[in-house]
Amino acid sequence: PLAKVRLEDGTEFYYVPPEGAYIGQRVEIGPGARPRVGNVLPLAEIPDGSLVCNVEIRPGDGGKIARRSGTYALVFAHEGDRVILRLPSGKEKIVTGRARATIGVVAGGGRIEKPLLKAGVAFYKERVHPKRWPKVRGVAMNPCSHPHGGGSHKRPGKPTTVSRWAPPGQKVGHIAARKTGRAKKRAKL
Structure with missing residues (x-):
């Protein structure tokens, strides 16, 4: 699924919405944002044990990991400026803490079960x-x-x-x- 986000300056873009997102929800993006479902912030600021989606591998690439409906990655641990993620496949991947991610599980889970x-x-x-x-x-x-x-x-x-x-x-x-x-x-x- 995709959600249209309108920033305060009027620019619009699409992003992968998490489960529980709704029309009219305020989304915080960038460093200093609160770690709440739907917000986008650097991995270094996301606490251990959080479920994240649409994770960037390199800062600014727009998100490459856990984008399919119902998927998520787990913020496993922080090591200095790097973050260890547990991917949907079960593998662990080390990513820079400056890469951004959306908090939550991608919406539309169970789509292929119908x-x-x-x-x-x-x-x-x-x-x-x-x-x-x-x-x-x-x-x-x-x-x-x-x-x-x-x-x-x-x-x-x-x-x-x-x-x-x-x-x-x-x-x-x-x-x-x-x-x-x-x-x-x-x-x-």
């Missing part, structure tokens, strides 16, 4: 990746389009296991499979 429900919604979601969706099954194609295609039935018509050294285009199905089929039940001792 089901798409119909193909039309999936179409608009995936149209930026036209090669990725829709995925047509090989058995639904013509024989000229896929090794599993053709025939008046819904099955590949030939073994789906293929050699590791098969040429490109033939390598579809189970590539160099050790075994196929359902797992056999083991006898309990």
Whole structure:
């Protein structure tokens, strides 16, 4: 999500809003700002244990870390003029204390948990990746389009296991499979 911020001098810009931001909220930006949700301040002034988002790696780069909806980074510790962050991936990163961050968790958490429900919604979601969706099954194609295609039935018509050294285009199905089929039940001792 994005929020439009209007400064006192009239200039406007967009920023990544945290969870709980609302229309008409006053946002403090820069050194000396209070560490409250929605405010933007240098990492050196943010207390340990705070959840932050839209974190800069270099001062003034506009924010690179924890920008996706529902994500956050944790201010883990301060070491002199540097700050240790715990990233959404679980890794720790050392960043200069002059880099800025927004206090809070990015708004819109749980966005991807809602089901798409119909193909039309999936179409608009995936149209930026036209090669990725829709995925047509090989058995639904013509024989000229896929090794599993053709025939008046819904099955590949030939073994789906293929050699590791098969040429490109033939390598579809189970590539160099050790075994196929359902797992056999083991006898309990």
